[in-house]
Amino acid sequence: MTDRWKSILLVVASILCGRIGWSGEVLFLPLATFFPLLWSKASSRTIAALVAAGYFLAASRGLPQGVANFYAADLWPGLLLWVMASASSVIVHAVLWTKPRGENASERKGTDAARALRYLIVIVLIALPPFGITGWAHPLTAAGVLFPGWGWWGLVATAILLVLMTGRRWQIAVAVLGGLHVWSATNWTPPKLTPGWMAVDLKQGGTLGRDSSLAYQRDLIDTVRKAAEAGKAARVAVLPESALGFWTPTVARFWQEGLRGSNLTVIAGAAVIDPRGYDNVLVAISADAANALYRERMPVPGSMWQPWLRWTGQGGGARADFFSNAVVEIDGIRIAPLICYEQLILWPVLQSMLHAPEVIVAVGNGWWTENTSIVAIQKATATAWARLFDLPIVMAFNT
Incomplete structure (x- = not known):
């Protein structure tokens, strides 16, 4: 497969992750956890930015129509705000992207470690202000579906899996996430109600x-x-x-x-x-x-x-x-x-x-x-x- 087609498929897949993962169905949220894998597979910083843009724009796709409804205006102001609101998350992902792994084992190991550290920084940056002010569609939100009842440990476990998605062992992370998702979907119970x-x-x-x-x-x-x-x-x-x-x-x-x-x-x-x-x-x-x-x-x-x-x-x-x-x-x-x-x-x-x-x-x-x-x-x-x-x-x- 040529790099061009690979890049197109990565962008399309990221759009699907954003569109389906953030459809409003809670059990679909784990699909957002595949986004780090797509980001890590980008062949250049430009493609990494496009992958991130596809994901965040798809996740927040309702914003243009919502802004048009709010201001009783046409879609153009909403489209502008839609792009601007996603810009901070896209910039963070583009800046912290690093080149794919090298040819020999030592280079691959070093690149994987660097990418893992960079994505950990991405997770933190888009979770907290100032970038976190518009940091919606954060993949960590899926922790509640993957690890219900685990609290902070579930958040940490999800973060680890997201980081693993960017490295050589991504297949293991995919298998674990898939298993957790199936288990959660078949055993899902809604949140408790407070009497009174x-x-x-x-x-x-x-x-x-x-x-x-x-x-x-x-x-x-x-x-x-x-x-x-x-x-x-x-x-x-x-x-x-x-x-x-x-x-x-x-x-x-x-x-x-x-x-x-x-x-x-x-x-x-x-x-x-x-x-x-x-x-x-x-x-x-x-x-x-x-x-x-x-x-x-x-x-x-x-x-x-x-x-x-x-x-x-x-x-x-x-x-x-x-x-x-x-x-x-x-x-x-x-x-x-x-x-x-x-x-x-x-x-x-x-x-x-x-x-x-x-x-x-x-x-x-x-x-x-x-x-x-x-x-x-x-x-x-x-x-x-x-x-x-x-x-x-x-x-x-x-x-």
Whole structure:
């Protein structure tokens, strides 16, 4: 086979890895672990960049349509953002690629060791800021499918297999990954549920949180109370991101009054605004108290998080709280909150896991993802992390 055809096949295979692995089906996530093998087989740095581009662009293929939906525009702004968002991961893979192994045994051994070390660096770089800010489609996410319940050891084992994929012993890694995938698929069980916790999904589309009237809040309170009554023993209800709109003292008091006479605690998304910008938050409300529980660590770059506005003195945009409030507590239970975009990248969930949470709470407002698989991918990744660390998860989304 000529180098040209080999390169074409590598790029096509990387596109399939990204497309199928990140289809929104949790059990397909292990297909992403074959990407390091394809990257390592590239014959040049240019081909390595094309292989990486094929994988990351295919994995995030819903972004152009999502941006078009969000801004009610044509596809061109979305296409531009799609390419820019994948650029950081592609650049890391291109820069750290190294030439294929040499002719003699000593050269092959040295090249394999160098490539393994370089890919380990790649894994870390695209998992953590600044590259990790857009480091979605990380192959390590498959750890929850391959090693459910193993926690940090499962993450380490997956990293080792990914590194082995880039060396001479890649056939062994493929065989092990294949066996683990088959075993997991035949023995798969969904994450546990937390007794007394419930999710309230909404289908309000782009109107969610944009109605500032108290009538809207009253209807939402009625929806929550009816869902809680149907859930019988429910004592904590989780609503999607942005469900409450702007968080004000008036809204807080209105919800407290609306929950009077019940033992229910509501966790819901809202926005806290000030002259310099806003925080995308989760609030906790009961009849006795109402307060901001969690401030989003990583809002969506570009559409929400716009740091250049602050740098130029303009203000505005969502604030990124980065490494703060990784775990919050409610009713004596430590929860790991993940809002929307935080479910697609590694460092927020891994930071939360360092603090030994008892429940994962994942919320999103996915109205703008119509005709894409973005919400399904968010749910699949959140589910994988819950299975890896053997934690119950509550997911609430608006579509």
